[in-house]
Amino acid sequence: MEIDKEDLKREIFSLIDENKINKIIVSNPLSKNNKFKKIVIENKLNHYLECAITEKQSFSKNLSTKEIKDKIFLYKNEFKQYNFFTNEFEYMIKISKKEKMFLTKTKTEKELTIANSSNNRMKNYILKEGEIIPPLIDMGVYTKDGKIINSMYDKYRQINRFIELVDDYIKKSDIKKINIIDFGCGKSYLTFVVYYYFKTIKNIDVNIIGLDLKEDVIKKCNETAKKYGYKNLKFELGDINGYKPRFDTDMIITLHACDTATDYALYNAIKWNVKMIFSVPCCQHEINSQIESKNLPIITRYGLIKERISSDFTDIIRCNLLKVMGYNVDMIEFIGFEHTPKNILIRANLTKIPLSVRKKYLKEVVDLKTFFNFEQTLYNLLRNSFENINKC
Numbered sequence: 001m002e003i004d005k006e007d008l009k010r011e012i013f014s015l016i017d018e019n020k021i022n023k024i025i026v027s028n029p030l031s032k033n034n035k036f037k038k039i040v041i042e043n044k045l046n047h048y049l050e051c052a053i054t055e056k057q058s059f060s061k062n063l064s065t066k067e068i069k070d071k072i073f074l075y076k077n078e079f080k081q082y083n084f085f086t087n088e089f090e091y092m093i094k095i096s097k098k099e100k101m102f103l104t105k106t107k108t109e110k111e112l113t114i115a116n117s118s119n120n121r122m123k124n125y126i127l128k129e130g131e132i133i134p135p136l137i138d139m140g141v142y143t144k145d146g147k148i149i150n151s152m153y154d155k156y157r158q159i160n161r162f163i164e165l166v167d168d169y170i171k172k173s174d175i176k177k178i179n180i181i182d183f184g185c186g187k188s189y190l191t192f193v194v195y196y197y198f199k200t201i202k203n204i205d206v207n208i209i210g211l212d213l214k215e216d217v218i219k220k221c222n223e224t225a226k227k228y229g230y231k232n233l234k235f236e237l238g239d240i241n242g243y244k245p246r247f248d249t250d251m252i253i254t255l256h257a258c259d260t261a262t263d264y265a266l267y268n269a270i271k272w273n274v275k276m277i278f279s280v281p282c283c284q285h286e287i288n289s290q291i292e293s294k295n296l297p298i299i300t301r302y303g304l305i306k307e308r309i310s311s312d313f314t315d316i317i318r319c320n321l322l323k324v325m326g327y328n329v330d331m332i333e334f335i336g337f338e339h340t341p342k343n344i345l346i347r348a349n350l351t352k353i354p355l356s357v358r359k360k361y362l363k364e365v366v367d368l369k370t371f372f373n374f375e376q377t378l379y380n381l382l383r384n385s386f387e388n389i390n391k392c
């Protein structure tokens with residue numbers, strides 16, 4: 001499809017502003033005498049790494065977001081093709097001799113893999129079946145010879161996928177040490193696996209605290225961590241709401257923390273400027289009990305759909321509010337619906353979001369809340385911060 005140059009520029013700049021582009025490849029030189037055969041630009045979280053590739057060499061340079069924006073459309077003087085990769089899409093742009101631009105937008109391979117059958121997915125798992133993580137034997141996830149117990153397969157797949165998404169992020173960074181809190185850790189299968197991933201697979205110095213309201217599970221998890229010498233893995237009894245961290249927290253994880261527990265976890269993360277958030281919400285009941293739609297009664301007529309819409313409203317509001325507070329956010333269907341109906345993962349990393357974008361996302365939340373007349377916990381917790389944003 002032919003695309004207007006200015007429209008394309010706007011779309012690409014907005015993806016750059018929102019830190020959504022992972023990689024750019026500029027290829028197909030206009031002349032075979034071009035010194036550079038290809039330019040590969042990778043998003044390294046705080047900057048971009050440009051590699052200009054000749055027949056025999058590669059020249060690397062760090063670029064800021066501004067430099068990328070200034071430079072990106074200048075490559076077209078030497079090349080005929082761009083490929084932009086986000087988590088969701090690949091944008092392929094071909095430039096004709098008459099300088100017309102043609103765009104093909106396809107789902108990225110990764111998204112397609114997520115949507116693929118669970119058998120195919122198994123091949124890519126970071127934790128391979130048979131790889132023994134000792135505490136998981138105690139917890140009844142593995143048999144002694146490393147086989148997954150049938151009834152635990154769904155949990156195992158969720159955890160493995162969760163780790164893959166964390167790994168996608170960690171691969172891009174050069175983290176040597178990390179402090180993590182798992183809010184609403186429950187029996188802590190995920191917590192133990194995240195610890196194992198950082199400590200044993202990545203050899204990164206890790207401290208993890210799992211927090212939960214249940215005394216018996218906290219006691220058992222601490223005993224298990226001690227038994228296996230996981231000395232930087234601790235479990236604490238307590239409420240997410242009002243929790244005071246023991247360390248500077250780099251990452252927050254939550255897996256199915258019930259209802260508004262996810263809002264308190266996200267609020268803590270925002271308040272403490274936590275860089276990375278991986279959160280799978282659950283039991284989003286708050287809006288369902290309030291939502292009214294006088295102007296659009298069809299939305300709330302059927303109980304089942306009302307519940308689903310309320311749940312989706314909760315999560316889109318959370319994502320928008322994270323954006324408002326400066327996070328780059330993705331919503332990922334992290335595992336097939338057959339493994340858990342609560343299969344959306346919110347992935348966020350702290351970045352710089354332009355004020356105009358933050359205001360736009362805030363307005364969208366206010367409009368939605370006003371139209372359907374409900375309160376939302378994360379919004380209420382952050383209310384004071386919005387005054388500052390609106391004043392600017």
Ligand SMILES: C[S@@+](CC[C@H](N)C(=O)[O-])C[C@H]1O[C@@H](n2cnc3c(N)ncnc32)[C@H](O)[C@@H]1O
Nearest residue numbers: 184185186212213238239240255256257258261
């Ligand atoms: C559905 S379980 C999930 C447990 C674990 N993350 C997993 O995926 O297996 C939710 C957990 O969140 C805990 N929880 C709920 N609200 C909490 C709060 N306000 N503070 C701490 N823990 C909370 C519950 O006690 C429960 O163990």
